Amino acid sequence: MLQIKSIADKRGYYGEFGGAWIPEMLRPNIKELEAHYLGILNDPDFQKTFRNLLTEYTGRPTPLYFAERLSKQYQTNIWLKREDLNHTGAHKINNTIGQVLMAEHLGKKRIIAETGAGQHGVATATVCALRGLECVVHMGALDVERQAPNVARMKMLGATVVPATSGNKTLKDATNEALRDWINNPADTFYVIGSVVGPHPYPEIVTQLQSVISAEIAEQFKAKTGKSEPDYVMACVGGGSNAAGAFYHFLNTGVKLVGIEAAGKGLHTEEHAATINFGRTGILHGAKSLLIQTDDGQVVEPYSISAGLDYPGIGPLHAWLHQTGKAQFLGVDDQEALDAAVELTRLEGIIPALESAHAFAALKKLDFKKNDNVVINLSGRGDKDMATYLKALDLK
Amino acid sequence: MNKLDQLFKHKKQNLLSVYFTAGYPEQDDTVRVAAQLDKAGVDFIEIGFPFSDPVADGPVIQKSSKQALDNGMTVQRLFEQLETIQQLKIPRVLMGYINPVLQFGMEHFLEKCAETGVDGVILPDLPLEEYQMHYEGLFKKYGIHNILLISPETPDERIQEIARLSTLFIYLVSSNAITGSRLDTGAVVSYFERVKSLVGDQPVMAGFGIRDRATFADVCQYTNGAIIGSAFIKALEVSSTFEEAIDEFVESINSLEMYK
Numbered sequence: 001m002l003q004i005k006s007i008a009d010k011r012g013y014y015g016e017f018g019g020a021w022i023p024e025m026l027r028p029n030i031k032e033l034e035a036h037y038l039g040i041l042n043d044p045d046f047q048k049t050f051r052n053l054l055t056e057y058t059g060r061p062t063p064l065y066f067a068e069r070l071s072k073q074y075q076t077n078i079w080l081k082r083e084d085l086n087h088t089g090a091h092k093i094n095n096t097i098g099q100v101l102m103a104e105h106l107g108k109k110r111i112i113a114e115t116g117a118g119q120h121g122v123a124t125a126t127v128c129a130l131r132g133l134e135c136v137v138h139m140g141a142l143d144v145e146r147q148a149p150n151v152a153r154m155k156m157l158g159a160t161v162v163p164a165t166s167g168n169k170t171l172k173d174a175t176n177e178a179l180r181d182w183i184n185n186p187a188d189t190f191y192v193i194g195s196v197v198g199p200h201p202y203p204e205i206v207t208q209l210q211s212v213i214s215a216e217i218a219e220q221f222k223a224k225t226g227k228s229e230p231d232y233v234m235a236c237v238g239g240g241s242n243a244a245g246a247f248y249h250f251l252n253t254g255v256k257l258v259g260i261e262a263a264g265k266g267l268h269t270e271e272h273a274a275t276i277n278f279g280r281t282g283i284l285h286g287a288k289s290l291l292i293q294t295d296d297g298q299v300v301e302p303y304s305i306s307a308g309l310d311y312p313g314i315g316p317l318h319a320w321l322h323q324t325g326k327a328q329f330l331g332v333d334d335q336e337a338l339d340a341a342v343e344l345t346r347l348e349g350i351i352p353a354l355e356s357a358h359a360f361a362a363l364k365k366l367d368f369k370k371n372d373n374v375v376i377n378l379s380g381r382g383d384k385d386m387a388t389y390l391k392a393l394d395l396k
Numbered sequence: 397m398n399k400l401d402q403l404f405k406h407k408k409q410n411l412l413s414v415y416f417t418a419g420y421p422e423q424d425d426t427v428r429v430a431a432q433l434d435k436a437g438v439d440f441i442e443i444g445f446p447f448s449d450p451v452a453d454g455p456v457i458q459k460s461s462k463q464a465l466d467n468g469m470t471v472q473r474l475f476e477q478l479e480t481i482q483q484l485k486i487p488r489v490l491m492g493y494i495n496p497v498l499q500f501g502m503e504h505f506l507e508k509c510a511e512t513g514v515d516g517v518i519l520p521d522l523p524l525e526e527y528q529m530h531y532e533g534l535f536k537k538y539g540i541h542n543i544l545l546i547s548p549e550t551p552d553e554r555i556q557e558i559a560r561l562s563t564l565f566i567y568l569v570s571s572n573a574i575t576g577s578r579l580d581t582g583a584v585v586s587y588f589e590r591v592k593s594l595v596g597d598q599p600v601m602a603g604f605g606i607r608d609r610a611t612f613a614d615v616c617q618y619t620n621g622a623i624i625g626s627a628f629i630k631a632l633e634v635s636s637t638f639e640e641a642i643d644e645f646v647e648s649i650n651s652l653e654m655y656k
Contacts, residue, residue, distance in 0.1 A: 011525070019526065020523065021494060021521050021522070021523060021526065022521060022523065023451065023452040023520040023521050023545065024520070024523075024524075024544075024545040024546060024547050024550060024569065025452065025520075025545075025547045025549070025569055025572055025573070025574075027523070027547075027549070027550070028547075028549040028550075166455065166458055166459075166462075167448065167449065167458075167462065172449060173449075176449050176450075176451050179451045180451060180452075180454075180574050183451075183452065183572065183573065183574055184572065184573050184574060184577065186549055186572050280499075281498075282495045282498065282499065283493075283494050283495045283498065283521065284449060284495065285449070285451070286521070291495075293495070293499065295499065296470040296471060296472070296496055296499060296500075297447070297471070297495040297496035297497070297498065297499030297500065298446075298447065298448040298465060298496070299448045299449050299495075
């Protein structure tokens with residue numbers, strides 16, 4: 001069962017990061033959620049339905065797979081947490097099932113979401129179809145063009161995809177539009193946020209819902225090795241939901257936690273999404289966290305070959321883990337991620353999502369011992385990225 | 397006593413405030429627009445400094461903010477422009493989002509406000525709780541009003557708390573919506589009346605959705621006045637001669653009877 005123990009303080013802060021920096025117009029929505037989320041998460045009916053859907057519908061528990069050939073390559077023991085085997089192809093559905101059930105508990109009839117690459121949009125649309133709820137997905141107009149297969153999936157699932165034409169027409173603008181939608185429709189609408197970002201209590205809710213990943217890792221690792229915990233847990237970080245989920249049960253242990261962010265065309269260039277390496281404290285989408293921004297406080301559009309990692313901010317939990325040294329954060333560039341994707345595919349027969357490939361590329365950057373046990377959260381599968389892979393790789 | 401206090405002391409009804417985006421349509425138009433609004437007889441101006449991600453704003457203001465940013469507008473540049481309009485008698489309020497202010501430094505920002513004749517500040521994403529905990533003392537130190545917003549969904553006790561913390565007027569967001577949304581004045585009457593019954597004589601200004609003489613006159617029955625933003629930005633967009641467009645717009649809102 002989930003262990004519902006808030007990591008954030010009462011005001012929704014992780015150290016100096018977090019909070020709910022929202023206009024008064026959003027306050028009723030946030031207050032309603034804040035008043036009820038712990039009660040709902042701990043409600044036996046909610047737990048029962050949530051658990052049942054995770055098992056019967058998405059296929060949990062996902063395996064903790066010992067990657068033999070990859071382990072040989074890196075002279076250590078590498079385990080893959082196979083979130084790519086979830087229904088809809090990524091960890092995103094753990095969260096959308098939980099939040100949509102939460103919306104039902106609050107009596108909401110209309111679900112809205114933002115999406116970048118479309119994975120969270122598809123996961124939200126899927127659960128809405130399952131539960132018979134109206135679903136509106138805000139997606140940057142540019143992403144609508146770039147991610148046509150996911151747009152088609154959402155439409156087939158019955159969702160309305162609204163292209164965000166403001167700003168740079170990408171994920172952060174889709175998030176702005178979703179927040180605006182919520183301001184305009186406070187009574188009947190629930191906003192399903194896709195990562196551990198946004199105003200409190202969202203980072204906490206998404207972390208709790210995704211913590212099913214680390215709970216399973218802990219249990220499976222012990223069952224398979226007899227040891228109490230692995231040496232490393234690694235995960236890619238955009239907003240940070242799969243990493244938060246993979247880290248959660250290891251936060252107060254000796255496990256080395258490694259987050260990997262997108263270094264795009266290189267940390268020496270301006271085209272990256274390395275929020276922790278280059279961000280400064282700021283406020284975006286209702287939370288205080290690290291943010292890629294100009295000296296004047298304008299948010300800079302980040303870049304990554306992977307649409308799921310190009311968010312200019314990061315969940316406040318991760319900013320705090322970085323500041324306190326509880327986790328280490330590395331940057332991996334586009335080429336390194338592509339190479340790692342090919343390596344995993346050829347060694348293990350698993351085509352990873354481009355986002356997850358970033359986590360694998362970091363294997364080259366760490367100095368493992370022969371007896372170390374390294375768990376990588378394979379957050380999603382690469383089907384959606386085939387066009388990018390084919391274009392970027394010289395595949396004959 | 398700052399200019400805004402004097403205004404609210406002497407005028408109790410039909411106060412017209414116009415919002416415009418600093419650095420729009422051209423970077424130095426901040427100064428021209430302010431001077432013309434002063435000349436046209438607006439009671440006070442609300443100058444918006446642009447932010448890349450203005451979640452409480454609708455498409456019209458967001459577009460103007462983006463253009464201002466493309467023009468190279470910054471908070472620093474705004475204060476330089478404000479210095480040049482110090483001689484204008486018209487009271488002025490700055491409106492913007494918290495992140496640019498925090499990067500500039502809250503104390504530095506308020507100090508510059510005081511130096512350049514700014515009377516109040518509206519920061520929609522600075523919540524009451526954060527204000528009380530971290531910044532109330534600084535606003536007092538520099539004599540700058542923090543103008544707080546309430547919406548139709550704000551509960552009674554919170555409206556009273558906001559009224560207690562407000563040092564001048566309260567900003568009534570007319571409907572639960574972003575700026576530039578259409579206002580159904582009939583639907584908000586009970587909200588306005590509820591606010592009035594809770595805050596008594598404390599001045600209230602309505603904003604969001606007020607776009608012409610009719611909507612202005614409607615909300616002024618229940619408030620001390622109103623703030624017009626998106627409709628003004630739209631008027632600037634279609635103007636051929638800038639100063640005339642401003643005069644015409646202000647005249648289209650203010651009717652002579654109101655001043656009798």
